[in-house]
Amino acid sequence: MTLDRRSFIRTAGLAAAGAPLLGGSLFAQSAEPSGSDFYELPELPYGYADLEPVIDAQTMEIHHSRHHQGYINGLKAAEEALAAARASEDYGLIQHWSRKLSFHFGGHVLHTLFWQTMAPPDSSGTGGPSGELATAIDRDFGSFDAFRGQFSAAARTVEGSGWALLHYRPQDNRLVVAQAEKQHDLAMWGATPILGIDVWEHAYYLRYQNRRADYVDAWWQVVNWNRVAELYQSARG
Numbered sequence: 001m002t003l004d005r006r007s008f009i010r011t012a013g014l015a016a017a018g019a020p021l022l023g024g025s026l027f028a029q030s031a032e033p034s035g036s037d038f039y040e041l042p043e044l045p046y047g048y049a050d051l052e053p054v055i056d057a058q059t060m061e062i063h064h065s066r067h068h069q070g071y072i073n074g075l076k077a078a079e080e081a082l083a084a085a086r087a088s089e090d091y092g093l094i095q096h097w098s099r100k101l102s103f104h105f106g107g108h109v110l111h112t113l114f115w116q117t118m119a120p121p122d123s124s125g126t127g128g129p130s131g132e133l134a135t136a137i138d139r140d141f142g143s144f145d146a147f148r149g150q151f152s153a154a155a156r157t158v159e160g161s162g163w164a165l166l167h168y169r170p171q172d173n174r175l176v177v178a179q180a181e182k183q184h185d186l187a188m189w190g191a192t193p194i195l196g197i198d199v200w201e202h203a204y205y206l207r208y209q210n211r212r213a214d215y216v217d218a219w220w221q222v223v224n225w226n227r228v229a230e231l232y233q234s235a236r237g
């Protein structure tokens with residue numbers, strides 16, 4: 001799926017006309033617990049070229065249309081295999097398919113978060129956190145610069161492929177920075193990710209090659225703090 005500038009404007013226009021908005025949820029709400037919307041590749045709220053020069057258009061198109069779609073396909077395959085296992089009462093591959101379920105579910109959720117919490121450089125929301133989110137970052141990390149330093153270090157040093165994530169942790173009502181390896185290892189139970197940077201090589205290699213640190217430094221220009229603030233408020237309930 002290609003979402004060019006024209007279709008972005010059309011989508012924005014539909015939203016303004018009253019089409020359902022996501023609000024504080026990552027996914028559009030469905031009347032059914034496993035509604036079909038969840039298995040759809042979400043449209044980007046901008047065009048593939050709109051994050052230039054931070055992330056190039058070709059990387060965005062491949063990442064979104066092929067990699068993210070692949071995680072959705074993998075999630076569906078795992079769920080179908082598990083349904084077949086229940087039907088046949090043959091659980092010989094339960095470990096394999098449970099691992100696939102977690103990996104691909106993580107890929108779908110984290111990429112959906114990744115797209116939504118970015119915006120074109122210099123657009124509304126990219127100037128830094130404000131309001132209650134800014135206050136919480138200062139409270140839990142000491143300052144925005146200290147938060148950014150920890151988050152960037154986490155992103156630079158994820159072993160292999162993975163993510164740096166900002167979570168809201170409801171157990172003690174605070175924000176924490178974590179790493180995730182692949183899409184699911186190092187999960188923090190109960191915590192809700194509200195910001196994440198993908199540091200798999202497929203996210204940056206065409207433009208930055210092995211210079212992951214340069215990609216991490218540039219990425220801060222495209223963080224959509226307005227969306228992060230919405231997800232923070234939603235996570236707090």
Ligand SMILES: [Fe+2]
Binds near residue numbers: 063200203
């Ligand atoms: Fe990715």
